Amino acid sequence: MNRRHVLKLSALAAVSAVLSACQTAAPTRPANTAPTGGTTPTAGATAAVSTPSATHAPASTTAAASGSAQAPATVQGQANLEIWYDAAAFTPEVYNQIFGQIESDLPGIKLTSRVGVPFADYLTKLLTSVAGGATPDVLFVHPALVAAMATKGILMPLDDLFKSSGLPRDDYFPAYLSYVSWAGKLYAMPYQPEPTMYFYNADLVQAAKLDDPRKLFSDGKWTADTYLQYIKALTTGSGPDKVYGSASLSGTLRVYDVWVWGFGGEIFSPDSTQALFDSPEAIKGFTYLTDQIKNGYAPTGYSTTVSLPQMNSGKAVFLYNVRAFNAQYAKNLKLSTVPVPILPATGKTITRGATNGFGVGAKSKRPDMAWKVAQWWGTKGNEILMNMGSASPATKTLANGPFQKVLLPWESFEVWQTAAETDRVLPLPPAFAQIDRLVNTAFDNIALNGKDPAAVWKDTVAQSNAALKAS
Amino acid sequence: MRVQIVAPTARAAAPAQTRKRRGTWKRQVEGYLFIAPWLIGFFAFTAGPMLASLVLAFTHYDVFTAPRWTGLTNVRTLLSDHLVRTALVNTLIFSALSVPGQVILALSLAMLLNLKLRGIGIYRTIFYLPTVTPAVAGVFIWLWLFDKDTGLVNYGLYAAGVNQPPGWFTDPRLVKLTIALVSLWYAGNQMIIFLAALQGVPQTLYEAAALDGANKWQRFRNVTVPVISPAILYNITIATINSFQVFTIAFVATAGGPANASLFYVLYLYYKGFQDFQMGYSSLLAWVLCLSVLALTGIQFLFARRWIHYENAGGAG
Numbered sequence: 001m002n003r004r005h006v007l008k009l010s011a012l013a014a015v016s017a018v019l020s021a022c023q024t025a026a027p028t029r030p031a032n033t034a035p036t037g038g039t040t041p042t043a044g045a046t047a048a049v050s051t052p053s054a055t056h057a058p059a060s061t062t063a064a065a066s067g068s069a070q071a072p073a074t075v076q077g078q079a080n081l082e083i084w085y086d087a088a089a090f091t092p093e094v095y096n097q098i099f100g101q102i103e104s105d106l107p108g109i110k111l112t113s114r115v116g117v118p119f120a121d122y123l124t125k126l127l128t129s130v131a132g133g134a135t136p137d138v139l140f141v142h143p144a145l146v147a148a149m150a151t152k153g154i155l156m157p158l159d160d161l162f163k164s165s166g167l168p169r170d171d172y173f174p175a176y177l178s179y180v181s182w183a184g185k186l187y188a189m190p191y192q193p194e195p196t197m198y199f200y201n202a203d204l205v206q207a208a209k210l211d212d213p214r215k216l217f218s219d220g221k222w223t224a225d226t227y228l229q230y231i232k233a234l235t236t237g238s239g240p241d242k243v244y245g246s247a248s249l250s251g252t253l254r255v256y257d258v259w260v261w262g263f264g265g266e267i268f269s270p271d272s273t274q275a276l277f278d279s280p281e282a283i284k285g286f287t288y289l290t291d292q293i294k295n296g297y298a299p300t301g302y303s304t305t306v307s308l309p310q311m312n313s314g315k316a317v318f319l320y321n322v323r324a325f326n327a328q329y330a331k332n333l334k335l336s337t338v339p340v341p342i343l344p345a346t347g348k349t350i351t352r353g354a355t356n357g358f359g360v361g362a363k364s365k366r367p368d369m370a371w372k373v374a375q376w377w378g379t380k381g382n383e384i385l386m387n388m389g390s391a392s393p394a395t396k397t398l399a400n401g402p403f404q405k406v407l408l409p410w411e412s413f414e415v416w417q418t419a420a421e422t423d424r425v426l427p428l429p430p431a432f433a434q435i436d437r438l439v440n441t442a443f444d445n446i447a448l449n450g451k452d453p454a455a456v457w458k459d460t461v462a463q464s465n466a467a468l469k470a471s
Numbered sequence: 472m473r474v475q476i477v478a479p480t481a482r483a484a485a486p487a488q489t490r491k492r493r494g495t496w497k498r499q500v501e502g503y504l505f506i507a508p509w510l511i512g513f514f515a516f517t518a519g520p521m522l523a524s525l526v527l528a529f530t531h532y533d534v535f536t537a538p539r540w541t542g543l544t545n546v547r548t549l550l551s552d553h554l555v556r557t558a559l560v561n562t563l564i565f566s567a568l569s570v571p572g573q574v575i576l577a578l579s580l581a582m583l584l585n586l587k588l589r590g591i592g593i594y595r596t597i598f599y600l601p602t603v604t605p606a607v608a609g610v611f612i613w614l615w616l617f618d619k620d621t622g623l624v625n626y627g628l629y630a631a632g633v634n635q636p637p638g639w640f641t642d643p644r645l646v647k648l649t650i651a652l653v654s655l656w657y658a659g660n661q662m663i664i665f666l667a668a669l670q671g672v673p674q675t676l677y678e679a680a681a682l683d684g685a686n687k688w689q690r691f692r693n694v695t696v697p698v699i700s701p702a703i704l705y706n707i708t709i710a711t712i713n714s715f716q717v718f719t720i721a722f723v724a725t726a727g728g729p730a731n732a733s734l735f736y737v738l739y740l741y742y743k744g745f746q747d748f749q750m751g752y753s754s755l756l757a758w759v760l761c762l763s764v765l766a767l768t769g770i771q772f773l774f775a776r777r778w779i780h781y782e783n784a785g786g787a788g
Contacts (some may be wrong), residue, residue: 034613124745127534152535239629239636242620246729251728299620300641300729306618433746439728444730448643467747 054450058305079369080112081137084126086356089192090390096383103278105380106372108471111138123148130154135363137370141188142356143179144254147272148430149359150182156360157185161371171395173318175423179355182427189378192391194322195419196255199329201337202410204243205318208234213338214412220342222349224262224288227318227341234317246298247307247316249289253277253439255320257426258352259285262343272429275464277439278457281345286443286453293447300448323352323416324391326408337415339422353423355394392416431471435464474481528755533748544757555756557731558739562648566714568651573710574703577658581665595666598723602659602670610723613653614640640724650733651722668702669695697780704775708768715764736760 070114085095099111115136128154129136132382149155156461162169169177180188200213210230216222231245249255257267265282268275276282292298310316312330315398320340329335339349358377360370383398385391387406393399399420400463404413429435442460445451477761478504483600528545529537549555584595601609616623617639625636627750639649676694685693696703718737721727744753 003627131534152533240626244620251726277620300638306614309615309618309621313621431747434742437742437746440726440728441731444643444728448641448729 005287013183021290021361030168038063052063058332060202078108078110079366080110081364081373082113082115082365082369083111083132083373084115084117084122084139086119086122086140086142088118088120089356094388101380101384102230102376105124105376106369108370108423109373111373126154127152130363135361137364137366137457138359138373139181139359139361140356141359143354143425144428144432146180146182146187147428147432150185150187151430153362155187156232156362156364156367157187157373158189158360158371159186160366161360161375162186162189165371165375168395173394173396173399173420173422173423175353176355176394178427179353179427180357181361187373189358190355190394191377191381192324192357192385193353193355193382193394193420194324194392195416196320196340196351197415197419197422198318198340199311199321199337200318200336200338201311201314201316202334204234204314205230205336212336214336214415215355215405217338217341217349217415217418222338223342224409228288228297231318232295235297242308242315244297244316245318246292247319248299250320251440251443253432253436254305254354254426254428255352256286256289256439256443258340258350258424259288259343261285261424262340262346263288264345267426268429272427275435275461275468277464278454278461283453283457286446286457288454290443290447294450301445310356314322323411324390326389326411333366335410337410337412339465341417348422349418350422350424351419352426353419429468429471431467432462434467438463438467475556524754524757527751528758530751532750532754534750535748538751542749545752548752548754549759554731554734554739555736558736559736561732561734562715562717562736563665565647565717566656566711568648569654569714569717570707570710572651572655573658573661576655577661577706578665578703579778580658580662581669583668584662585669598662599659601656606657606719607723610653610654610720613656613720613722617649641729643730646725646729646733650717650724653724654714654717661710663700664702664706667768670697672698698782700778700780704771704779708771711767711771712764715760715767 054321083099087095088100095114095116099114100341103110113136115129119142122140122142126139126149135154139149139154141155146155150157172190174192175195175358176193177186180190181192198213202212205212210233213222214232216226233245234245235244253267260267260277260282263281263285265279265285266276267282277286279336293300299306299316307316307319307321308325308328311319312328312333314333340351342349358374358381360374363371374466378394382391382394383402386393386398389406389408393403397415407413438460443458446453447454490671527538528540529540531541531544541597560773580598583720584591586596615621619625619636619638619641622639628636639691640646672695676698677690680690680694716737717735718741721733721735721738722741725733727738736756737760740753740756743749744755
């Protein structure tokens with residue numbers, strides 16, 4: 001090959017590269033090349049996917065699942081769909097098994113493009129992809145992203161499809177559908193709902209000669225004041241022997257909201273256009289939490305990489321958490337669960353949750369088939385994950401049936417049910433990420449820098465309102 | 472009719488010049504064709520986006536809808552944004568802590584690894600390993616080591632008699648220092664550059680200095696430092712640029728907290744662009760960073776003339 005040939009080939013290669021770069025992005029990407037990273041909260045997620053047996057599946061779910069297995073008469077030929085999912089939630093093997101199960105259960109549907117993105121990058125990559133003209137057919141929806149995805153026209157409202165599918169709406173725990181809704185419209189099917197409750201080290205509670213919190217709850221004596229007394233009594237030692245009554249507090253308004261409500265405050269106005277968390281009641285709720293850090297009952301800083309080791313090493317007694325992390329607790333821990341204490345303003349327990357869903361892309365060319373996949377996730381997918389120990393049941397039928405067989409010995413169905421039924425949803429406006437950062441800064445400024453709560457929250461609400469207005 | 476008289480020699484030279492010009496042009500074309508893949512990549516993925524971001528800096532752009540020209544609105548927002556000031560101050564403090572630390576540590580390690588010891592190659596590999604370790608994994612290890620209650624560092628301090636060991640990542644007063652300490656973990660690249668520079672110092676200079684009665688410190692001060700001064704300048708410049716772009720450690724370990732004490736400039740830029748979807752404002756922040764680093768590098772080069780020594784320049788200055 002002479003120089004002339006090399007030059008010609010180089011020119012050809014360069015022109016080819018330019019032409020291919022100018023083409024519309026090809027939609028297909030193999031699942032295993034998808035970016036991975038972050039933590040996998042559900043260690044049980046590495047387990048093999050097992051199809052729920054028909055005998056265990058509740059009638060409604062079985063009907064929904066089997067109904068979804070039949071392609072509607074109007075659908076002709078095979079539908080090749082693109083699905084986007086949270087790559088950090090389960091291992092690639094688990095996802096591949098689940099996708100295989102979907103294709104097996106829904107003849108005529110092929111998930112030819114499977115795009116896994118870790119949650120931290122999810123919205124960024126999704127918006128960039130959609131802006132570039134590549135719209136997924138089926139996509140993972142986190143409650144914190146529903147508003148942003150809905151207002152930017154990425155998601156299709158599912159109410160009509162839900163209604164015509166015959167799925168029993170009343171069977172779903174109301175909160176779980178609300179988490180994946182925005183402005184009164186349903187945008188996803190909940191497949192991984194999780195009400196939050198307190199997990200505690202029963203050995204340490206017993207060693208401190210304190211009554212079992214679960215019993216106190218049954219007796220109606222598990223109050224916010226009692227909880228404070230407990231974590232105060234359970235905070236002992238110093239240096240390497242230090243034990244905190246509470247593990248690190250979660251760093252998000254999505255968790256603080258329970259105490260704001262519980263002390264009579266509100267987070268946002270009903271239409272989510274105004275921040276209201278600088279009222280005296282709301283400040284009482286925040287102060288209840290910041291005082292736990294100020295008084296040394298809870299350590300500073302939050303992430304599951306910190307709070308779970310705190311529990312596992314016996315350095316914290318109570319942790320506000322969800323079942324999805326069950327497999328990550330040390331096997332030698334004697335754990336137990338109890339709902340959030342009875343809060344002063346509500347006079348009862350309330351909690352919050354984290355419900356993930358799958359929605360349908362607004363620009364999907366096969367919304368009918370994409371809906372079938374979303375529906376699968378909200379029925380059979382939820383049941384499969386529940387059996388793996390990676391999700392709580394989305395429906396009352398599942399909860400009252402097979403769920404009770406997969407509960408771990410130290411778990412309590414009554415505690416879980418109380419949490420599921422008292423789960424209160426905070427609709428998260430599109431500017432929520434910005435507001436959450438402001439709230440965390442305020443929280444730290446009060447808990448660590450000793451600043452005046454009233455002034456800090458007033459300033460934070462003003463900044464939050466500016467963010468809401470700008471969005 | 473005008474008759475142009477051309478000298479015979481000139482007439483003969485013209486085709487030769489044309490041939491030469493054609494040959495030169497042909498060679499240039501060939502050269503450009505060979506570097507075409509890089510050129511296309513540079514214009515498509517570096518220069519193009521940079522220019523686009525310059526335009527976007529004066530728009531409102533949320534990625535999803537078309538950019539809307541807003542003139543100087545973003546500039547006015549930037550001037551009144553107190554978090555930009557916080558992020559800048561945090562970044563400057565981090566830079567002041569990490570750059571000297573990294574350069575001194577890298578030089579010290581390079582000098583140790585320049586010793587003629589058996590198995591020195593293994594030591595060099597070991598000290599370089601952190602640089603090729605995935606940053607996120609490294610940060611998690613440091614999070615555990617520096618944990619206030621369960622971390623090995625505080626266990627050591629407690630054993631040494633410190634009753635109230637600090638919250639390295641959770642104390643707003645300490646977090647920047649902690650992140651600067653963690654950044655030392657990645658001094659491997661600078662260490663390699665210093666090592667190469669140290670190996671280029673002529674032995675004859677040390678021998679001459681020894682003959683003149685110079686002790687070890689004087690040999691280091693008056694021989695080693697001047698000869699490796701270009702490497703020092705290079706490492707300071709690169710470390711400064713890197714320190715202004717600090718992101719991963721804060722993003723993974725603290726998310727900018729506690730109380731914005733580790734909210735560094737690039738982290739804030741990322742939040743505005745990729746969490747709040749204010750790409751126009753984020754582009755402006757990126758350009759301000761670019762110009763700031765450019766100015767700082769210029770100042771460094773200006774002052775470097777006073778102490779830098781180039782072998783070919785025949786002396787300092």
